[in-house]
Amino acid sequence: MLHGELVFNNMQLIQVVKDLNAYYKNINLQVDPNVADCRLTATFEKENLSNVLKVIEATMSIQIEEDKLSGVIKLKGEGCNK
Numbered sequence: 001m002l003h004g005e006l007v008f009n010n011m012q013l014i015q016v017v018k019d020l021n022a023y024y025k026n027i028n029l030q031v032d033p034n035v036a037d038c039r040l041t042a043t044f045e046k047e048n049l050s051n052v053l054k055v056i057e058a059t060m061s062i063q064i065e066e067d068k069l070s071g072v073i074k075l076k077g078e079g080c081n082k
Contacts, residue, residue: 004046006023006044009041027071040056060077
């Protein structure tokens with residue numbers, strides 16, 4: 001994660017969420033246990049959070065739900081093939 005670049009190489013989604021929370025300040029991303037072990041390989045260069053989440057949602061068949069009241073953004077899904 002240097003200079004606006006996020007690189008995830010076969011990384012568990014739970015770690016991806018931790019990295020995104022650290023990279024994008026003042027957000028509260030959470031991951032559902034069903035998808036926590038799903039793995040992501042992707043590189044994002046100076047992308048905003050919305051675009052990153054759209055890519056994760058589309059490539060991993062994960063739903064992104066935002067609770068406007070609490071500000072929590074949750075990544076949910078059925079799980080993934082290991």
